[in-house]
Amino acid sequence: MPGLSGGIMSILSAENVSVGYGGPMVLENVSLSIAPGEIVTIVGPNGSGKSTLLRVLIGAIKPQTGKVHRKRGLKIGYVPQTLHIDPTLPLTVRRFLDLPKRVADTDAAAALETAGAAGLAGKQMSELSGGQFQRVLLARAILSKPDVLLLDEATQGLDQPGSASFYRQIETVRSELGCAVLMVSHELHVVMSASDRVICLNGHVCCEGTPDVVSAAPAYRELFGTGTGGALALYRHEHDHHHHHGHDHDHA
Structure with missing residues (x-):
């Protein structure tokens, strides 16, 4: 049945989506699904196909291969970069x-x-x-x-405290509206702690999972190094007082 993924009914999903604009593939065999009320962040370096994937999910770009499933009557709210x-x-x-x-x-x-x-x-x-x-x-x-809120690099141009407070606001929106959230970002330091699940994209899905799993994954470290660890810990710490990640700063 369409929209069924790993046993959870998803409201929005992509299945083996590939996109290339007559040149090399921008996205290759990308699959992902979003469950109701879930906050998912797609991270990846510039040129990794993040915005293209968002546009495929909205229906603005038709994939060359693969399919997008949207729950019938799905309402999408969109927050542009600027x-x-x-x-x-x-x-x-x-x-x-x-x-x-x-x-x-x-x-x-x-x-x-x-x-x-x-x-x-x-x-x-x-x-x-x-x-x-x-x-x-x-x-x-x-x-x-909306049933799902899509944000495309929505904190570009904000400083780190501004970004962090914007992401906290997203968590508030999710709890008040009960909507799912899909964010695209290259700002690892603040994104991670706001997300239930992180998908690491570089033309294809390199790794995905909870923030802890992804930040420890070799594919993630290869793409981003470990330099954002300290900043991530800082935000976490401010976010949740019983975690003491202070020692992470040494490696930042």
Whole structure:
């Protein structure tokens, strides 16, 4: 039956997907599935096919081989890398949430609240900080009450504390909406602790598993080295006080 993967009903999956734009393959035999409510992060170096895979899952690119299964009626919320808005354009956050279609004030307020952007409704989009801007994009993506939220390098340009707090916000969104989350990132240091499962991509799936399993996997170390260990530990430590990973700094 389509959508069945390892015994868990998946809401979104790719099966042996390959994509090449007339040249070398960007993705080769990639399979993955996302279960309801799960936070999955795809990490990989630049050029590893992460954004292509996201576009295949959304349906924007048709794979040359393989199939994508989406649960019937699946609602997807999408948070882009960034969005260019003309700074001379007067556009409040509240008006921005009405694009492309108007939403009720109560829904707009609830989405801003869940996305950690309460109180920003009256601000001009052009006045927002990078972190606030990403939270407003997140609010817009969750307005439709999606079953799965897709984020493409959504913290690019934010500093590390900004990234870490954005990922914590994603965990809040997941617990409040019960939606699954699929994030694409090259920022290992903050991604790992927010994820239930990490998929390491480099044209193909190199390794996947829980953050602990993946960060110890040889394929992962080969791709990324071990230099992010200290930063990962720092975020974990701040995140969860009973873990003392302080000694990791020596190897960072």
